[in-house]
Amino acid sequence: MTRNDIISFCRDFYGTEPDYPWESIPDAFVERHPKNRKWYLLLMSVSPKHLGLEGEKALDIINLKVDPLMAGSLRMSRGIMPAYHMNKEKWISVLLDGSVDDEQIKDLINISYMLTK
Numbered sequence: 001m002t003r004n005d006i007i008s009f010c011r012d013f014y015g016t017e018p019d020y021p022w023e024s025i026p027d028a029f030v031e032r033h034p035k036n037r038k039w040y041l042l043l044m045s046v047s048p049k050h051l052g053l054e055g056e057k058a059l060d061i062i063n064l065k066v067d068p069l070m071a072g073s074l075r076m077s078r079g080i081m082p083a084y085h086m087n088k089e090k091w092i093s094v095l096l097d098g099s100v101d102d103e104q105i106k107d108l109i110n111i112s113y114m115l116t117k
Contacts, residue, residue: 003060016033019032028043040113051081063084064109066091077100081095
């Protein structure tokens with residue numbers, strides 16, 4: 001999925017729009033619940049070295065909340081790792097480089113939405 005795919009999915013399924021809370025990081029955004037304003041998704045670009053990966057080109061990732069019991073098994077999957085810059089027990093980072101199937105990403109977004117509701 002691309003950034004635009006993520007935005008469209010969140011708009012279509014949850015009625016939310018991206019919120020860009022950081023002037024210093026203009027390409028990073030969060031998706032929030034309409035009622036409680038809690039984040040259920042954070043999309044940002046990060047250096048591969050921050051994720052323990054090789055390379056120089058920044059990678060798009062999304063951070064999503066998951067049940068801690070699921071987190072360990074999910075992180076064993078290609079393209080899913082401990083959350084960058086968030087609670088690693090309850091959040092994961094998902095690479096948006098094609099290594100994770102779009103349907104799985106949508107399922108994980110839904111889980112995060114439900115857990116932060």
